[in-house]
Amino acid sequence: MQSSDGAMYAPQPMPQPVVNPGEFVIGATHLDHGHIFGMCQGLVGAGATLKWVYDPDPSRVAAFRQAFPGVRVARSEEEVLDDPEVKLVAGAAVTNERAPLGLRVIEAGKDYFSDKAPLTTLDQLEAVREATARTGLKYAVYYSERIHVEAAVLAGQLVEQGAIGKVLQFIGLGPHRLNAPSRPDWFFRKELYGGILCDIGSHNFEQMLYYTGSSDATITASTIANYAHPEWPELDDFGDAHIVTDNGATGYCRVDWFTPDGLNTWGDGRTFLLGTDGYIELRKYVNIATNDGPDHVFLVDGNGEHHIRAHGQVGYPFFGELILDCLHRTENAMTQAHALKAAELSVVAQRRAVDLTRR
């Protein structure tokens, strides 16, 4: 396929549902973060049957039922975990409760799909590694800024096709709008949300490993700060980190809560992939000052400067792959080692970070 501006690339076919109704039954428990909607939409779009929802807060359950009208309301988490028809449980609990929930799901004999960050401490990481190794069950993670963004999906396909040669470096900018009044109390308590590099940083560590094709990395520098929000002293409003991967690439990310009100979306997320034969820039959610929607892929290679619109072009193959992985006990969507290595880097970067403002 040739884009209108001459870039040669071959997007994969748009993903289709991989199972028929009733063939892959899931439940959703703990709706503390709105990501649960995207997680369930992705799975349902790939064919999953959403049978149950549980949350202690009735207003959250009501909002969830509006999005998924056929779902049954469970009276307890146990009612979901005890249903032998349920193959996978999706959860978006408070961040430091995600691992305990996941361990309960796994002990109930089901696969688990966690919102990111999937855990907040190295003790949790060790317990999750032990449980997944012992049972063979999955602790999958919704690293949405790659798997649920078409620009990022297309970038992965371009890299795989060799569009920029060997990937030498990843840079990710992950600014987010704070919108403090919409945030729950736990969002501002570090033990609960895990710190900014653990929380929104985790998207970037996952992408560093993915795009550079590496399986491990060393955190070479990381910082956090609370520059402008003294009313929430435990909020990190800034963080950044530099890594060196086990295959000799580098990665850098900056995350922050400083999206200004004038931006027409929640954040100007960017990705830069430097390769031996070209580079890719993603303007994921906005191409600033153009009013031209999300999912912009810029590819500069030996032939020219190409602007490719990924919106509506590639979809989100992760979800169908995850369903099939659960059914066939494969690891095509994402390996367990990869999902947890990204979590490990996130926690280690956070723990070792130099605090620039609260020393």
Next chain:
Amino acid sequence: MQSSDGAMYAPQPMPQPVVNPGEFVIGATHLDHGHIFGMCQGLVGAGATLKWVYDPDPSRVAAFRQAFPGVRVARSEEEVLDDPEVKLVAGAAVTNERAPLGLRVIEAGKDYFSDKAPLTTLDQLEAVREATARTGLKYAVYYSERIHVEAAVLAGQLVEQGAIGKVLQFIGLGPHRLNAPSRPDWFFRKELYGGILCDIGSHNFEQMLYYTGSSDATITASTIANYAHPEWPELDDFGDAHIVTDNGATGYCRVDWFTPDGLNTWGDGRTFLLGTDGYIELRKYVNIATNDGPDHVFLVDGNGEHHIRAHGQVGYPFFGELILDCLHRTENAMTQAHALKAAELSVVAQRRAVDLTRR
């Protein structure tokens, strides 16, 4: 002033010549790097009278005379240094010869204007600091990627006007096209060019200090590599560095020689300035896939997303300020401490860098 898209800003008036012909006489010696043209054009545009040129290579002198037809050809460096009319000598020698040249200029009682990087070792740095402190003479540096780029000049004015609040972070991407056949032998010999973080990295260290308003910084991580050019084992084709400044900001830069052939200019230089109240992105030399020339300033603030074209709008005030600094012994163009601190960071980042490919 309001831009067409609603951004409020007030560019400074376009700079005009600050002296009349003959009031500020300069010479140019050692034309090893083509930057000497920009250095002299900048000064001549600000009113300087270019009296002399010297280089041992007649072909370089001939090319220089084509650009500056009125210039006289000196038979030796001494002829320039011995002329009492000459106030300042501009030089773009091989990088590790820039400090020895500058010290000779200073010992001759004249101000010096060096191409960047201005020096390659800490011994040279110490000697330059000693000489400038002892004599009061200037060792000015052509950090062209800020002072000779209108997008970068306008960004400085916007920051000064508080357009994005307090600057928290600088990110600079400095890809360059290698174009190896056009490069002299010294370009590939590390002792001579100083390494990539010292060489093209120096632009970025200068900008980190400038835009964050800091006077010192710590190198927290840096890497270099030769990923794809085994035929020149001493070439660093990649480098990056992370810093923490003395006022609690951070800076990150990546420099490389991987500009692909398809880019319509030598490099897609970018700057990202994150502030408490907004952010600025510079697309200095190209706005990829738009065919819309250089000098793009994007400002996102509380009011909206603004695309400001700096080309032809703000000029290059550095050069006139430097001339007046020399005449009045002031430091408005750039302080000596700042110019040399940027050089120090460049050399230290280079020396401490983890070599990713030649360990």
